Amino acid sequence: MIDHYDWAGGREAMLRFGPDTCPVVVAALPLFEEANRTRAFVVTILRALAERGIAGALPDLPGQGESLAPTDTVRLAHLRDAFAAATRHVGGPAYALGIRSGALLDATATLGGRWHFTPSTGADLLRELERLRQAGGGDAYGGNHLSPVLLGELPTAGIAALSRTIYLESDARPADRHVPGAPLWRRSEPDNNPALAASLAEDIAAWVRACES
Amino acid sequence: MQREGFAKVEETVRGVLRDVLGLSTERAAAFHEDTPLFGALxxxxxxxxxxxxxxxxxxxxxxxxxxxxxxxxxxxxxxLTRFAAAKALA
Incomplete structure (x- = not known):
């Protein structure tokens, strides 16, 4: 179902999945172009969680999805404030599901825990954005015009400690677990991987239950 | 040792092209030394x-x-493989 939440900058839409109970897993998509490439995958994970009896929510953050906020006005602090407001709206306890640069957005929210899949730091994201801008040959970053304030915030934008971290097997960075699969966020045509989504939903469900007990 | 390292880099580059470009495993497996990339794919x-x-x-x-x-x-x-290997095996 489609819900809405209010934050200091306005009202945004939020998809809700599963039972009308706590706890709720609130997902943060990666920023910019990667959000389009991972949306179907994250929705598949949230539906799989719902089948396991765990509620989920996918808020549109400012500049994402149906949001009316122009991307070139969005700052990191806005995104974090909006995500925190979304987690308050669903009622506690909320757990964050962050994928790629979405893991940057849960830092200021009050949460029961954070679960991150292939998290990327602000510095990683900035490097990729700069490469996209050069590939495009203009001022836009992969088709998005971005605020200089946001670009200035990225080098020091970190990920909250004490999160459960999952990487792909092809990634050598240390993690709580490595899983087989291809990086959907790199594909120019959006794709999905229902088997991986089901396996990650299983991991999230077990982790939420362990946190709650 | 060096040859083993080169083969590993080659498989990594092949896997990246397959995953990022969404190529079938068969198509990526058929890539060889002279397969043209930019401008051809x-x-x-x-x-x-x-x-x-x-x-x-x-x-x-x-x-x-x-x-x-x-x-x-x-x-x-x-x-592309030689470029990556020169970096990774340096």
Whole structure:
């Protein structure tokens, strides 16, 4: 179902999945172009969680999805404030599901825990954005015009400690677990991987239950 | 040892092209030294190049500077593999 939440900058839409109970897993998509490439995958994970009896929510953050906020006005602090407001709206306890640069957005929210899949730091994201801008040959970053304030915030934008971290097997960075699969966020045509989504939903469900007990 | 390392880099580059460009395993497996890439693979546009390079960096733990990226290194599967191997095995 489609819900809405209010934050200091306005009202945004939020998809809700599963039972009308706590706890709720609130997902943060990666920023910019990667959000389009991972949306179907994250929705598949949230539906799989719902089948396991765990509620989920996918808020549109400012500049994402149906949001009316122009991307070139969005700052990191806005995104974090909006995500925190979304987690308050669903009622506690909320757990964050962050994928790629979405893991940057849960830092200021009050949460029961954070679960991150292939998290990327602000510095990683900035490097990729700069490469996209050069590939495009203009001022836009992969088709998005971005605020200089946001670009200035990225080098020091970190990920909250004490999160459960999952990487792909092809990634050598240390993690709580490595899983087989291809990086959907790199594909120019959006794709999905229902088997991986089901396996990650299983991991999230077990982790939420362990946190709650 | 060095030859083993080179074969590993080659498989990594093959896997990156398959995953980023969405190629079938069969198609990626058929890539050889002289298979032309940039300008020959319709999937490999300039934005896809950015994804390929970043993914190669992540999987091999290397850094590719922007001034190192030119048409020559993207000309063929062999050229891209040699470029990546020169960095990864240095």
């Amino acid at each position: 319709p999937e490999l546009d300039s934005l896809a190049v950015a994804g390929v390079l970043t993914e190669i960096e992540d999987r091999l733990g290397i850094l590719i500077e922007d001034d190192e990226v030119d048409g020559e290194m993207l000309e063929s599967f062999g050229a």
